[in-house]
Amino acid sequence: xxxxxxxxxxREHAFARNLSERHEVIVTPGNxxxxxxxxxxxxEAGRLDPDLVVIGPEAPLVDGLADRLAASGINVxxxxxxxxxxxxxxxxxxxxxxxxxxxxxxxxxxxSLQEGLELFDRFGPPYVIKTDGLAAGKGVLVTSDRAExxxxxxxxxxxxxxxAAGTRVVIEEGMQGRELSVFALCNGRDFVLLPxxxxxxxxxxxxxxxxxxxxxxxxxVGDVNATVLEEVGSSMIGPTLDRxxxxxxxxxxxxxxxxxxxxxxxxxxxxxVRFGDPEAEVVLPRITGGLAEALLAAARGEHIPSLRVSDxxxxxxxxxxxxxxxxxxxxxxxxxxxxxxxxxxxxxxxxGVAGRGGQSQDGEAPDGQTSNRQGSVRDGELVTAGGRVLAxxxxxxxxxxxxxxAYRGVxxxxxxxxxxxxxxxx
Numbered sequence: 131x132x133x134x135x136x137x138x139x140x141r142e143h144a145f146a147r148n149l150s151e152r153h154e155v156i157v158t159p160g161n162x163x164x165x166x167x168x169x170x171x172x173x174e175a176g177r178l179d180p181d182l183v184v185i186g187p188e189a190p191l192v193d194g195l196a197d198r199l200a201a202s203g204i205n206v207x208x209x210x211x212x213x214x215x216x217x218x219x220x221x222x223x224x225x226x227x228x229x230x231x232x233x234x235x236x237x238x239x240x241x242s243l244q245e246g247l248e249l250f251d252r253f254g255p256p257y258v259i260k261t262d263g264l265a266a267g268k269g270v271l272v273t274s275d276r277a278e279x280x281x282x283x284x285x286x287x288x289x290x291x292x293x294a295a296g297t298r299v300v301i302e303e304g305m306q307g308r309e310l311s312v313f314a315l316c317n318g319r320d321f322v323l324l325p326x327x328x329x330x331x332x333x334x335x336x337x338x339x340x341x342x343x344x345x346x347x348x349x350x351v352g353d354v355n356a357t358v359l360e361e362v363g364s365s366m367i368g369p370t371l372d373r374x375x376x377x378x379x380x381x382x383x384x385x386x387x388x389x390x391x392x393x394x395x396x397x398x399x400x401x402x403v404r405f406g407d408p409e410a411e412v413v414l415p416r417i418t419g420g421l422a423e424a425l426l427a428a429a430r431g432e433h434i435p436s437l438r439v440s441d442x443x444x445x446x447x448x449x450x451x452x453x454x455x456x457x458x459x460x461x462x463x464x465x466x467x468x469x470x471x472x473x474x475x476x477x478x479x480x481x482g483v484a485g486r487g488g489q490s491q492d493g494e495a496p497d498g499q500t501s502n503r504q505g506s507v508r509d510g511e512l513v514t515a516g517g518r519v520l521a522x523x524x525x526x527x528x529x530x531x532x533x534x535x536a537y538r539g540v541x542x543x544x545x546x547x548x549x550x551x552x553x554x555x556x
């Protein structure tokens with residue numbers, strides 16, 4: 131099977147690496163850090179003669195890429211623009227949850243400062259303020275500081291923080307508990323649950339510092355059993371698909387439920403319409419067979435065959451650039467990737483990286499066509515080109531072994547200003 135993966139981050143690298151073990155895979159636009167494992171291309175997905183297109187990021191889904199590919203007769207794994215509203219608009223999501231009776235936090239929508247302040251008074255601390263539109267995983271503030279909440283609200287509504295994406299906000303009742311990432315592969319009617327994960331959003335150890343796109347993740351999650359996952363499926367995923375169907379939306383793709391495990395049971399925090407990142411870097415390495423066939427079946431609206439999932443544990447540690455998340459620094463040479471990749475049970479996925487000497491920022495070949503695998507990554511060939519630069523994954527028979535392997539890999543990699551959390555999985 132010829133599979134094209136759309137995207138340029140570590141999530142897409144994880145997809146491509148898994149799928150390339152048994153199939154021909156091209157990533158577009160990709161990045162230079164992927165070239166040790168797969169081919170990358172600057173061509174649009176539809177021009178690469180795919181049997182299946184897997185769309186990784188949310189932005190092209192919200193923009194209708196899946197619709198355009200499907201209209202051309204191409205099998206595509208990713209929801210339509212209508213289905214992608216689950217992530218593209220927090221207000222749409224919350225209204226659908228109310229209609230589908232999905233357990234979630236009470237909420238209100240504000241387009242003015244006065245409306246926002248009234249919702250603060252209604253719900254009280256902790257204050258939860260979310261941009262309505264896409265914000266690359268950084269559009270949420272949770273704080274008990276009223277002054278900080280009011281400052282964040284004003285900046286979002288004025289378009290200072292996230293442009294038009296933040297000029298309407300959703301303000302929610304705060305929920306208490308541990309978070310969980312649950313992934314469902316959907317064929318429009320039915321779904322199968324994939325391995326669950328837990329991610330670490332804050333920049334610093336002990337969940338300190340600003341919110342980020344994710345600084346690490348683990349899978350499986352020790353304090354979550356099959357009963358909890360079945361409840362998420364029956365109370366959230368199933369009713370959501372039913373409601374979408376009633377609205378005339380056939381959802382084919384990954385549905386990612388961010389869940390809060392509260393004292394009164396699991397409640398939905400948000401939906402994403404694609405795999406999480408960095409969760410993909412721990413979930414996908416644990417899927418040892420049947421992934422391509424399952425993705426193709428879901429894309430066609432057919433029965434989804436079973437997947438083979440390893441009992442191993444996985445931990446991912448994200449290596450971020452200096453200045454991340456506010457102002458990441460670019461252009462710092464990276465060393466040690468190949469040394470880390472050579473360790474037993476260690477994988478390194480490229481995210482915000484670019485090549486030096488003839489490669490563009492997205493890792494494409496100089497002629498703008500397709501670049502063959504590089505095979506190895508010598509020190510200095512790659513430079514930082516984004517906020518989250520690399521994801522280092524450790525696999526092991528136990529969580530402790532996976533953690534030890536991941537951090538051994540991390541210790542071999544270096545670039546100016548490198549920052550990472552030291553408590554992932556601890």
